Each structure stands twice: as C-alpha cells, then as structure tokens.
Amino acid sequence: MSLPTGIILAGGQARRMGGGDKGLLAIGDRTMLDHVIERLAPQVAELALNANGDETRFAEFGLPVLADPVAGYAGPLAGVLAGLDWASGREVANIVTAAADTPFLPTDLVTRLLDAAVDQGRQIAIASTATGLHPTFGLWPVALRDDLRTALSAGVRKVVDWTDRHGVARAEFPVGEFDPFFNVNTPEDLDRAQGLLGSA
Numbered sequence: 001m002s003l004p005t006g007i008i009l010a011g012g013q014a015r016r017m018g019g020g021d022k023g024l025l026a027i028g029d030r031t032m033l034d035h036v037i038e039r040l041a042p043q044v045a046e047l048a049l050n051a052n053g054d055e056t057r058f059a060e061f062g063l064p065v066l067a068d069p070v071a072g073y074a075g076p077l078a079g080v081l082a083g084l085d086w087a088s089g090r091e092v093a094n095i096v097t098a099a100a101d102t103p104f105l106p107t108d109l110v111t112r113l114l115d116a117a118v119d120q121g122r123q124i125a126i127a128s129t130a131t132g133l134h135p136t137f138g139l140w141p142v143a144l145r146d147d148l149r150t151a152l153s154a155g156v157r158k159v160v161d162w163t164d165r166h167g168v169a170r171a172e173f174p175v176g177e178f179d180p181f182f183n184v185n186t187p188e189d190l191d192r193a194q195g196l197l198g199s200a
Contacts, residue, residue, distance in 0.1 A: 004110065005092050006044030007083030008036055008075055009136055009161040010051040010058075010100035011068055018025050021057065021187065023100035024182055035063060035103035044096060044108035048086055050079035056075040069149075075157045077148065084145035092142065101135040101184045103193055118170060120169035126159075128170040134181040135159035139171075150152050 010023045010033070023033035033049075041047055048064040055065035066086050068078035080099075083095045096110050106112070109127065117125040117139055124144075127137035136159070144166065151162045173180055177196075186188050 002092060003045040004094040004096045004114075004139065005083065005087045005090060006040050006047045006110075007035070007066070007079065007095050007097045008047065008063075008085075008131075009042065009079040009097050010049055011073075011076075011079045011082075021051070024057070025158065025184070027103050027190070027193050032103050032193075033058075034101055035098055036105060037061065037063075038099060039103075039105050039107055040096075040109070041096050043107070045116050046090075046094065048083065049095075049100075050082045055076065057059045070152050074152055075159075077152060077157065077159055077162060080138070080140055080159075081145060081148050082154060084140060084142050084148065088142050088145060093128060094142065095140050097136060097138050099181075099183055102137075102181055103184070104178070104180055104182060105137070106173055106180045106194065109137060110139075113114040113137075113169075116171035122167050122169035124163050124166055125169040125171050126163065127173055129173050129175050129179055129181060131175065131179050131181075133160070133170070135163070138163075139169075143156070199200060 024031050050066045052067050066082040069176045070078045087095050113125040125139040127134040156162050184193050
C-alpha cells in the first residue's frame with residue numbers, strides 16, 4: 001500500500017491566541033509548524049499545508065499551500081476537502097490530516113490510522129485517546145471528496161456530522177505524561193508546550 005499524502009491543517013482563526021497563525025509561533029528555537037513537519041513528513045509520501053490568505057507567509061517551509069475551496073470559514077472539513085482535491089490528481093488513495101498547533105503529534109500516527117481502517121473495515125479513521133476523539137487527525141479517502149463537497153455545500157460543518165454518515169474507525173493512542181494531541185489554543189498552552197519540549 002502506498003503512503004498517503006499528508007495535509008497540515010492551518011486554516012483556523014486562532015481567536016483564543018488573538019488571531020494570526022498559531023503554527024508560526026515559536027516553541028524552543030523553531031516554529032510549531034517545524035515541529036509538526038518534522039514528525040509528520042517521514043510518515044507520508046508528500047506534504048501540503050492548508051491555509052488561507054497570503055501564502056507567502058509560509059514560503060520558508062517550501063510546501064504547497066492549499067486554500068479552502070469553500071467560501072467563508074467552514075472549519076476543518078474545508079481543509080480536508082482542500083487536501084482531497086489536491087491529492088485527487090496525484091494518484092493516491094488517501095490523505096492524512098494533522099493540525100498545525102499540535103507539536104507533539106505521534107510519530108506512528110499514519111500507521112495506526114491505516115491499521116484501524118483495515119481492522120475495523122472503514123474508509124475513514126480518526127485518532128482517539130482517553131480524552132476523546134481528535135477529528136482533525138484522520139485518514140480520508142479521496143473517493144469521498146465529492147460527497148464531502150456536497151455536505152459542505154449543504155451547510156455541514158462539524159466533522160462528526162459528516163463522518164457519522166460513513167462510519168469511522170477509531171485509532172487508539174495511549175496517553176503518557178500528556179496527550180500526544182495536546183494543541184496550543186491559548187498563551188497558557190504555549191507556555192506549557194515550551195515546558196514539555198524536552199520530554200516529548
């Protein structure tokens with residue numbers, strides 16, 4: 001089985017951080033996006049970034065930047081669709097998404113998602129821990145992109161509202177000292193991420 005394409009979701013509005021791009025905030029001597037790329041890139045065939053607005057602000061990363069194909073802020077499903085549209089011309093069956101504000105994401109994310117999909121007989125797989133589902137970390141089949149486009153056009157915004165129509169495999173991840181899907185939403189979270197950097 002060929003590796004999926006990786007899509008980093010960075011299209012959020014970061015309201016609790018006062019706006020801007022959370023992925024460009026520094027943790028240690030590198031940006032949060034650098035940490036995400038370092039962990040996700042070895043797991044996928046290639047990477048792209050879902051973000052809106054002036055794409056030149058991400059030029060240093062050397063990744064294709066994919067804007068939401070849906071007008072207005074439509075949430076993470078719009079980023080998933082952007083990734084599916086991009087991957088549709090690249091002869092891959094699936095994409096895997098990861099959020100740009102999760103600097104400690106699992107280094108076995110893709111393997112566990114693929115295994116869960118096969119073992120549970122589902123096309124879609126989503127990461128799960130004891131704290132619940134993490135729907136921005138998922139395996140998404142390119143074959144469902146038109147179905148997703150139709151759902152978004154009909155006003156669907158919550159990930160689970162769409163995935164529940166198709167059935168979802170849960171890829172379970174252990175929680176050690178902290179949840180590997182810990183995401184930076186507030187200045188306090190950023191401080192915590194700085195403290196976790198040495199132990200992640």
